Amino acid sequence: MRRKIVAANWKMNGSNDLADALVGEVREGLAKLDNGVEVVIIPPALYIARVQQLVGERAWLGVQDIAPWGEGAYTGEISAGMAADSGCRFAIVGHSERRELFGETDAVIADKVSQGLAAKLNLILCVGETLHQREAGLAVDVVSAQLKEALKGVSGSDWKHIVVAYEPVWAIGTGKTATAEDAQAVHGAMRSVLAEMGAPAQDLSLLYGGSVKPNNAAELFAQPDIDGGLIGGASLKASDFLAICEAF
Numbered sequence: 002m003r004r005k006i007v008a009a010n011w012k013m014n015g016s017n018d019l020a021d022a023l024v025g026e027v028r029e030g031l032a033k034l035d036n037g038v039e040v041v042i043i044p045p046a047l048y049i050a051r052v053q054q055l056v057g058e059r060a061w062l063g064v065q066d067i068a069p070w071g072e073g074a075y076t077g078e079i080s081a082g083m084a085a086d087s088g089c090r091f092a093i094v095g096h097s098e099r100r101e102l103f104g105e106t107d108a109v110i111a112d113k114v115s116q117g118l119a120a121k122l123n124l125i126l127c128v129g130e131t132l133h134q135r136e137a138g139l140a141v142d143v144v145s146a147q148l149k150e151a152l153k154g155v156s157g158s159d160w161k162h163i164v165v166a167y168e169p170v171w172a173i174g175t176g177k178t179a180t181a182e183d184a185q186a187v188h189g190a191m192r193s194v195l196a197e198m199g200a201p202a203q204d205l206s207l208l209y210g211g212s213v214k215p216n217n218a219a220e221l222f223a224q225p226d227i228d229g230g231l232i233g234g235a236s237l238k239a240s241d242f243l244a245i246c247e248a249f
């Protein structure tokens with residue numbers, strides 16, 4: 002059975018006050034939720050300890066990025082081992098904002114994947130095409146290449162620590178969502194690529210991200226190959242985030 006996952010990527014948003022208010026409300030809402038969804042809260046790293054205290058047992062914690070190296074002289078970086086040591090079970094790798102703003106290549110992302118797996122983290126690998134690439138009919142090609150490069154070092158039982166999030170770049174923070182059919186088409190193609198790569202593709206959770214809101218989550222999550230969501234803006238409002246968690 003595939004895991005149903007909804008993950009909150011706060012990005013570079015938040016404060017101690019927001020964490021207190023938001024996580025308190027989310028915790029109360031999750032206590033009433035019994036649809037089997039696994040919830041992951043991924044705040045900026047500085048707030049992980051605080052969120053961990055507030056959230057209780059019902060949600061996992063995650064980190065928004067990890068270094069492609071182990072510990073050492075890498076000022077400003079956070080290693081996968083440190084994230085695990087601080088209570089994180091999940092790490093996002095390869096978010097399009099990091100690919101675009103920080104020049105992250107698939108090779109760097111592959112190194113992050115191997116560091117994360119060594120630290121026994123579950124990795125949420127983000128992939129997705131730009132608008133230009135979609136209009137050129139290249140969405141599946143782009144996403145397939147990203148999967149093959151970033152996950153080329155994964156084998157055996159490590160696959161069970163891999164979650165993929167399809168986040169079309171043109172849908173992130175724009176209010177434009179891929180239609181459920183378009184998202185399903187890419188998710189189905191991703192599952193085939195993962196199978197070709199030797200992954201237990203039917204068991205892997207594939208998330209959709211990009212302007213997921215309470216009014217579109219149910220239709221997206223009803224698709225046969227969409228197993229949950231990676232939520233940006235709507236994860237900062239407890240009622241919206243909870244409504245998305247309920248949308249299975």
Ligand code: 13P
Binds near residue numbers: 010096213
């Ligand atoms: P939005 O939900 O704000 O579009 O962000 C999606 C995203 O990038 C999650 O990682």
